[in-house]
Amino acid sequence: MAMVETAPPPAAVTLDKPVGKSPWERLKPTVLALIVPGLLLLFWHIATTRRWTRLIPTPYEVGEYMIDFAVGGIYDDAFSATLVTHLLASMGRVYGGFALAALFALPLGLMIGRIPTARMVLDPFLQVMRPIPVTAWLPLSMILFGLGPRSAFALVCLGAFYPILLNTIFGVRSVDPKLFEAASMLGCQGNAQFYKVVLPAALPSIFTGLRLGLGLAWFVIVVGEMTGVPQGLGAVIMDGRTLSRTELVICGMIIIGIAGYISDRIVVMIGNRMLKWSPTHHG
Amino acid sequence: MAESKTPIIEIKQVSKVFKLQDQTINALHDANITIRKGEFVCLIGASGCGKSTLLRIIAGFEQPTSGKALMWGTPIAGPDPTRGMVFQDYALFPWLSVRDNIGFGPASRGLAKPVVKETVDKFIELVGLTKFANAYPHQLSGGMKQRVAIARVLANDAEIVLMDEPFGALDAMTRERLQDELLDIWQRTGLTVVFVTHSIEEAIFLADRVVVMTPGPGRIESDNPLILPRPRDVASPEFNEVRRVLGAKLHSHHGKKAA
Ligand SMILES: Nc1ncnc2c1ncn2[C@@H]1O[C@H](COP(=O)(O)OP(=O)(O)OP(=O)(O)O)[C@@H](O)[C@H]1O
Ligand SMILES: [Mg+2]
Numbered sequence: 001m002a003m004v005e006t007a008p009p010p011a012a013v014t015l016d017k018p019v020g021k022s023p024w025e026r027l028k029p030t031v032l033a034l035i036v037p038g039l040l041l042l043f044w045h046i047a048t049t050r051r052w053t054r055l056i057p058t059p060y061e062v063g064e065y066m067i068d069f070a071v072g073g074i075y076d077d078a079f080s081a082t083l084v085t086h087l088l089a090s091m092g093r094v095y096g097g098f099a100l101a102a103l104f105a106l107p108l109g110l111m112i113g114r115i116p117t118a119r120m121v122l123d124p125f126l127q128v129m130r131p132i133p134v135t136a137w138l139p140l141s142m143i144l145f146g147l148g149p150r151s152a153f154a155l156v157c158l159g160a161f162y163p164i165l166l167n168t169i170f171g172v173r174s175v176d177p178k179l180f181e182a183a184s185m186l187g188c189q190g191n192a193q194f195y196k197v198v199l200p201a202a203l204p205s206i207f208t209g210l211r212l213g214l215g216l217a218w219f220v221i222v223v224g225e226m227t228g229v230p231q232g233l234g235a236v237i238m239d240g241r242t243l244s245r246t247e248l249v250i251c252g253m254i255i256i257g258i259a260g261y262i263s264d265r266i267v268v269m270i271g272n273r274m275l276k277w278s279p280t281h282h283g
Numbered sequence: 284m285a286e287s288k289t290p291i292i293e294i295k296q297v298s299k300v301f302k303l304q305d306q307t308i309n310a311l312h313d314a315n316i317t318i319r320k321g322e323f324v325c326l327i328g329a330s331g332c333g334k335s336t337l338l339r340i341i342a343g344f345e346q347p348t349s350g351k352a353l354m355w356g357t358p359i360a361g362p363d364p365t366r367g368m369v370f371q372d373y374a375l376f377p378w379l380s381v382r383d384n385i386g387f388g389p390a391s392r393g394l395a396k397p398v399v400k401e402t403v404d405k406f407i408e409l410v411g412l413t414k415f416a417n418a419y420p421h422q423l424s425g426g427m428k429q430r431v432a433i434a435r436v437l438a439n440d441a442e443i444v445l446m447d448e449p450f451g452a453l454d455a456m457t458r459e460r461l462q463d464e465l466l467d468i469w470q471r472t473g474l475t476v477v478f479v480t481h482s483i484e485e486a487i488f489l490a491d492r493v494v495v496m497t498p499g500p501g502r503i504e505s506d507n508p509l510i511l512p513r514p515r516d517v518a519s520p521e522f523n524e525v526r527r528v529l530g531a532k533l534h535s536h537h538g539k540k541a542a
Contacts, residue, residue, distance in 0.1 A: 186387050186439055192391065196391070278378070
């Protein structure tokens with residue numbers, strides 16, 4: 001009796017995730033991931049309390065300032081309790097610029113990947129434009145879009161554009177030719193293959209492009225907000241620099257890091273859900 | 284001529300030349316072969332003798348350079364669901380579950396959802412993968428993947444199944460099981476099968492006719508009907524006699540060259 005009930009069908013064995021990990025197995029990734037930040041924090045603490053440098057505040061001071069920055073009540077200066085305002089301003093530019101970049105890069109990438117003429121017209125141009133770093137676009141962007149948020153938006157958009165475009169092209173072009181043959185002998189021919197073969201086959205690459213693009217959007221937000229915007233984490237860092245308030249600079253850096261990390265985790269979670277068919281796609 | 288007398292496939296004086304930058308390759312030279320409905324034909328021969336090329340011409344993936352490839356007397360213009368292909372490396376859609384891979388053809392042909400589901404259920408069961416209906420290809424063994432590939436063309440009402448070394452990448456035990464299952468399906472459905480293999484044993488175990496091909500340029504050397512009764516016993520003296528004769532034909536070409 002018991003034998004019959006406990007014997008799982010073979011499918012259950014191969015398809016289910018391994019269960020029953022020990023507590024240590026569960027915690028191990030978190031513990032290992034915290035080692036390097038922990039050591040860095042320790043080194044920072046020692047270096048600043050022993051006065052190896054006077055220009056960098058101690059972790060404790062930064063922590064205290066972070067709280068004031070977030071909720072106020074300690075220093076009550078111009079930056080107290082403004083974290084959310086700056087974070088939202090930056091997030092708006094990061095996600096807005098990213099979305100606009102995706103809106104252009106995805107169709108363009110699909111086109112360049114699929115249509116040889118489009119590739120011959122656009123590819124050389126894009127290959128020349130690509131190595132120009134976003135920072136080099138800063139002056140031109142300020143002339144074209146003026147000082148302020150529009151310029152920041154444009155630079156973020158530019159930063160996110162190329163990874164999305166290139167990975168989309170790559171995904172579309174590296175579809176296994178056998179799959180086209182398989183589809184056509186099963187009765188799916190011509191344009192129907194675009195939706196039923198090309199798009200799903202390219203999805204892992206497209207997804208990688210989106211992930212890299214969003215990462216780069218966070219990466220260039222500081223540069224984008226150097227263009228004289230009043231609000232945003234980049235603006236906070238620039239202000240901190242001009243006012244020689246290093247703790248403000250460090251707070252801005254930490255928040256960008258954490259926000260970028262959380263945003264990446266969310267994208268990866270969405271990807272893992274959508275691409276659960278792909279053996280290589282688990283971030 | 285009565286409809287039933289028309290062969291399902293006729294290959295008439297078909298040659299195929301591939302032109303590369305600096306050379307031309309005679310992949311197939313003046314091939315003639317007639318396949319009747321319900322036959323199980325094996326193509327066998329050394330590497331590069333044009334087996335895959337011939338199969339791909341029948342599938343409609345390649346056009347002959349000269350000569351005619353006909354199905355039911357009509358020229359083969361391109362790939363078509365009536366001629367299903369089973370590839371050595373499966374060519375399953377990795378983003379579709381077993382169920383959706385098998386349903387791909389019926390869905391592409393615009394059949395109603397309930398009809399697709401019914402068809403898929405039937406063929407998943409036929410190849411014994413009901414428990415794996417929702418698994419993705421990367422979660423399956425090679426043998427299971429090839430079962431999906433076979434069910435995929437059967438579910439699409441293929442009249443003729445073209446198989447290019449379908450069991451070549453499988454271990455011996457899985458291969459034997461799949462051979463038995465394929466024969467079983469073939470006998471129950473009245474399917475026509477063209478099967479490329481490197482193994483003489485496999486060809487003799489499966490085929491009504493074994494077509495021996497030789498390379499340089501790719502030619503059909505001989506067409507050998509097998510009169511061995513089924514089910515065939517690989518250990519029987521008759522089986523071994525056929526193996527000896529076909530083996531000699533297969534290697535005669537090399538012999539001639541060496542002499
Ligand atoms: N698309 C192609 N372009 C150029 N040459 C080709 C092409 N396809 C096949 N050939 C050539 O045609 C010849 C016959 O190839 P084919 O694949 O039909 O042989 P095969 O009998 O299937 O060999 P194998 O047993 O190794 O699979 C080979 O010399 C091969 O290099
Ligand atoms: Mg071959």
